[in-house]
Amino acid sequence: TGVRRQGGVCHLPAWILLFLPIWSLSDGEKLLVIPLDGSHWFSMHSVVHQLRQRGHEIVAVVPEVSVQIQPSEHYTMETYSVPYTKEYLEAEFKRLGHQIFTPQPFLEKFTKTFARIGNIMTLLFSSCKQLLSNKELITYLKESAFDAVLMDPMFLCGQIVAEYLSLPSVYFSRGIPCGLEFQATQCPNSASYIPKFFTSYTDHMTFPQRMWNVLVSSSEFLSCSLLYSSHEELIREFLQQDVTVPELLSHASIWLLRYDFVFEYPRPVMPNMVLIGGINCGQEKPLSQEFESIVNASGEHGFVVFSLGSMVSEIPMKKAKQIAEAFGTIPQTVLWRYTGETPPNLANNTKLIKWLPQNDLLAHPKARAFITHGGSHGIYEGICNGVPMVLMPLFGDQMDNAKRIESRGAGVTLNVLEMTSKDLSDALNAVINDKSYKENIMRLSALHLDRPIHPLDLAVYWVEFVMRHKGAQHLRPAAHDLNWIQYHSLDVIAFLMAVVLVATFISLKCCLFCCRKCFCKKGRVSKSSKSKAE
């Protein structure tokens, strides 16, 4: 079940790739990369790597303090100072992990989540401020004559720099929580069948769900403002122009969206949206000796992979014991990515491991189930390799992601706070032994992998397209040049209604006039009838 690099018509044998650099290398353009730290960097990095391989010069502008972005031979790294330390960031992640596993009343949870998002936005804002005020760096960028900017739109700063350097930009994104990607691209976003972020609805909603979805949808404008309003002053200051955040983001040439419709619900898209969901699923590499022997020892029952993602690697002991207990009840071997203290009740079939080659393990034919927090990278690896999932969503888009997989019958979602040991072992037994889960994930996998061109190649192609043509202006819809009233044709409707009203009024008056004439002729009874008619 490995990934096909090219399907059908363009399905080439692997050795062809060896020839690629010889005759398809570009002239070597110059790309500026302004990434966002964290898991966002994972798949963006593979695009950067590929672009470097194809002969382009790449400069990455990154904060001095990063968790995931490391110096690399693939790019020149230019750093700027930030008002926080690595220790602070790591402590924040730990606090996040702890907070998730602490039961809290809804309101407290809500305000804490909101505070956390606010905190992230403040970090991004202050980083941006530092970047823009770094005169030396800005001068260097100005003199470097780049061809385009590749950036994460969550970190608005990239577009401010692109604007300042008059460069076309390509965005790489999984989506912006307040739906800014649809606002900024003028992409229709009906609330009646497109579930909004954080609602955990499917595309088939009941009346109350649709109502809540409409309310969330109409508040998106507000939440975007809350998140990004602070940036508008920065834009004004640095670019010397009055431009709103959606307007600024509307200048993107191409949006590379980590979307695929076996996972996302079908919806309208715009011409400058390129869907590259599953870009992170690479060809599996052979397992190391260590993992190979564990996996082979798992026998006919196979094994289960358990990871809560890059941000949460330890959990409170009470929860860990509960989970360990559940694992003891299943015949499969469990590979658990865990850096915390070993739970005392850990069964023999469970191996705690500090780091897992997740995709390579999932690609192994003995992989029976995947217990995941529901981050989009992990989920796509589950889909690519056709492994049914048990989902324990923790925060962010993970609830929505889990719901999508569950609604396709390819996994079971658990509430990590409320679940019991039995819930987990039941869920595992279900996805492993009930054939429908395996069938559904295999169907999704087959559809997902059957594409005319691999998402990584597609992403590279469009970045190069933007560098070659200095943008993609021909994909920009004219809707950007209309205001809200014009876009919805409200002025036209108002005018047409006025015309109809006036026409009705005049014809009514004419009728009355005629009637009166008639009545007048018949006799002088007109007065009372006229007043009645009016």
Next chain:
Amino acid sequence: TGVRRQGGVCHLPAWILLFLPIWSLSDGEKLLVIPLDGSHWFSMHSVVHQLRQRGHEIVAVVPEVSVQIQPSEHYTMETYSVPYTKEYLEAEFKRLGHQIFTPQPFLEKFTKTFARIGNIMTLLFSSCKQLLSNKELITYLKESAFDAVLMDPMFLCGQIVAEYLSLPSVYFSRGIPCGLEFQATQCPNSASYIPKFFTSYTDHMTFPQRMWNVLVSSSEFLSCSLLYSSHEELIREFLQQDVTVPELLSHASIWLLRYDFVFEYPRPVMPNMVLIGGINCGQEKPLSQEFESIVNASGEHGFVVFSLGSMVSEIPMKKAKQIAEAFGTIPQTVLWRYTGETPPNLANNTKLIKWLPQNDLLAHPKARAFITHGGSHGIYEGICNGVPMVLMPLFGDQMDNAKRIESRGAGVTLNVLEMTSKDLSDALNAVINDKSYKENIMRLSALHLDRPIHPLDLAVYWVEFVMRHKGAQHLRPAAHDLNWIQYHSLDVIAFLMAVVLVATFISLKCCLFCCRKCFCKKGRVSKSSKSKAE
């Protein structure tokens, strides 16, 4: 300026294609093709050809009387009788040609156009009736166990047959005049920046234009009904179910749309729309000796290609003389596809030719301009080869097509009825000598040809996809399961408004009650104040 089969990442040398059949041949599925006669068949045929080459078995069901669809080694042809003759069809085309070049008052033109469309629809309807009542053919189709149906949605019959045989379908289309492709796919189709068929507007409209566009848009539902309502009874009769035409067409798995955004205006699209505009531009073939010598003799001034398409090959003598006169004033050689009587004033630089290898001529570096009726096939050939155009739209979508090219500054549109000889020579001189036209068409050409996969390969890929997976259900938006009121969230809005009204009413009542209480205490003056407040 030849066509690149594969660009960028997937840009392979031509010899690679020699290897393709060896390792990429499919199992050989069975495809039913239900085409539409006329120019619609041109590019659909290339897909059928390619699919045959890839080992699929293809059966084409065509009317006994066809103008363009011929027996071929690429498919088994199954015919059904139709209530018209080839002579009748050819006479109809001649009448059409004549009608176009006869000046008529607007109203007469309008009614005649409408009658013509009505006539075509009646022909299609009666063909469909004949097909469905051909018991022998239907039994054969039933027993043939096809994997999918490839069809032109203008000929609804294809979907009726697909439905009857429970087969997934792929549509191949340039669009349906009443915008049925957007209705049937639930594709948002804003009237504020998407010009409707037959309006000849661009995507930037004035207020009166937007108004007319809204009116046309709201009448589309009606015109679709007018065009296809007769079919609904046929559907009821043959399929034994009550289903509207848009509903029937919504069952398509994939829409292969001859769209490209260098030509069409950017607009939302749906996940099951695959854009294959420019599919007809193949690699140019070497010119025959005859054409090679004409072209070489044209010297430094080069040559102009003139064709009014496959349906109109002769025009009234008065117009022909006018055109011949204009050609005498330019230094370029003119290659004129013409089957009528030679105009007496034909200049030496003009060659009348019964058939032109249009694409190969346009691909020649000496091609200076292309005079075309603005059919979509011709226009894409002009774009692919980067030849500026003089457009003489005659009917159908040609006015719209001409406007698109003109609005991009890549051509000049003439009114074929009203133009003088001087207008034509001015237009030719402009597109040949004013560099901006050449620059603009070259820009469009570069953008159009720069794509990760050739449209023909893409079309073939998706037909095979539908055959492999028995459809593409995962691309069907949930919007299809909502009614009109739900889709626009009108029920939610009504409910929310009711809640707000009731809440306002209750709180107002409460206020009044409190006020009254207060006033009551202060004295018995309440009565008058209460009646005022209410």
